[in-house]
Amino acid sequence: AQTVTQSQPEMSVQEAETVTLSCTYDTSESDYYLFWYKQPPSRQMILVIRQEAYKQQNATENRFSVNFQKAAKSFSLKISDSQLGDAAMYFCAYYQIQGAQKLVFGQGTRLTINP
Amino acid sequence: EAGVAQSPRYKIIEKRQSVAFWCNPISGHATLYWYQQILGQGPKLLIQFQNNGVVDDSQLPKDRFSAERLKGVDSTLKIQPAKLEDSAVYLCASSLDHPGQGGEQYFGPGTRLTVT
Numbered sequence: 305a306q307t308v309t310q311s312q313p314e315m316s317v318q319e320a321e322t323v324t325l326s327c328t329y330d331t332s333e334s335d336y337y338l339f340w341y342k343q344p345p346s347r348q349m350i351l352v353i354r355q356e357a358y359k360q361q362n363a364t365e366n367r368f369s370v371n372f373q374k375a376a377k378s379f380s381l382k383i384s385d386s387q388l389g390d391a392a393m394y395f396c397a398y399y400q401i402q403g404a405q406k407l408v409f410g411q412g413t414r415l416t417i418n419p
Numbered sequence: 420e421a422g423v424a425q426s427p428r429y430k431i432i433e434k435r436q437s438v439a440f441w442c443n444p445i446s447g448h449a450t451l452y453w454y455q456q457i458l459g460q461g462p463k464l465l466i467q468f469q470n471n472g473v474v475d476d477s478q479l480p481k482d483r484f485s486a487e488r489l490k491g492v493d494s495t496l497k498i499q500p501a502k503l504e505d506s507a508v509y510l511c512a513s514s515l516d517h518p519g520q521g522g523e524q525y526f527g528p529g530t531r532l533t534v535t
Contacts, residue, residue, distance in 0.1 A: 308461075337521035348422070349462075349510070349526040356521070395461050399521045406475055407452075407524065409461030 306331045308398050310410035317386045318418050324371075325381045325413045327396030337399040338372065339407070340381045344392040352394070355379065383415075391417045421445065423527035425511050431533045437499035440530045444492070444513030450474075451488055452524060453496050454510040462510055468494065469517060501534045508532070 307330045317323035329338070340352040355363045355372050362370050367387075371380045383390055396410040424443040432438050444451050450469050454462035465484065466476040470491035479486065483502070488494040498505055508529040516522025 341526075348528050349512075351523045354521075354523065397461075401521060406464045406467060407462075409463070411459070412461050 306333075306398050306400060306408050308396055308408050308410035310394075310396055310413050312413045313411070314414045314416070316416040316418055317383075319386055319388060321386055322382060322384045323386055323415065325383075325394050325396075325415065327379045327381070327410055329377050329379065329396070329398045331377065331398065331400070333400055333402065335401050337401070338370075338379045339397040339399065340368070340370070340379075341395045341397060341409075342390075342392045343395065343412075344389075349395070353381065386417050388417050388419065391415060423511055423513055423525055425509075425527035425530055427530055428528060429531050429533075431535065432501055434503055434534050435500040437497065438501055438532065439498075440496045440509050440511075440532075442494045442496070442511030442527060444494070444511070445515075445525055448513035448515050448525070449491075449517060450514040451494050452510075452512040452514070453486055453494070454512065456508045456510055456529070458507070465496070498532075501532075503534050506532055506534045 309328045336357045338355045341349050342352045343349040353365045367384045369382045393412045395412045397407045453465045456462040465479045466486045467474040468488040471488045486496045508531050510529045511527040512524040514522045514524045
């Protein structure tokens with residue numbers, strides 16, 4: 305079964321600085337999707353960024369970018385110019401296209417932004 | 420566009436009681452998901468519907484959990500009888516895309532269940 309591992313239970317960063325959240329996954333598939341979702345305190349989970357495994361170019365969304373290393377099965381999220389509103393739980397998730405088509409989430413990383 | 424609606428937001432029951440959760444997905448979304456999120460963990464998929472058919476329920480404890488999506492729109496998730504370990508947030512999500520397309524899932528606010 306596919307597994308997703310986030311080795312950093314908690315991270316903190318100064319406002320306006322850059323932070324990188326780590327994620328590794330285990331799969332024997334070659335075609336899949338990877339996601340980062342954000343879950344603010346007492347608020348709904350929302351999509352931050354999405355990466356298709358067949359694309360070599362790293363996805364970017366404004367201040368959010370990923371470093372996708374397919375061979376290493378690594379998918380880290382970089383947040384630039386951190387803002388207070390970025391404080392949340394961040395979940396890395398894997399989606400298999402063939403077979404069991406479902407999102408598998410990591411354990412999450414709690415990000416704190418220090419003013 | 421209205422988001423995914425869930426009710427109730429909070430529920431406290433005693434073990435061995437039954438409980439039901441309701442979800443109304445975003446209009447037009449074919450795929451609906453129920454997740455269980457235990458405190459300190461990532462969400463775990465319980466069941467996935469495409470329209471009113473079940474796509475995946477491999478992680479649904481079928482001896483006590485049941486779910487339905489009548490007419491391919493609203494869905495209910497039921498637990499009967501509840502156990503202490505069922506205490507969790509139950510998230511509903513919907514997606515415009517069909518399974519396999521890897522589309523964005525839109526999540527509701529969740530129902531926080533406490534079993535005492």
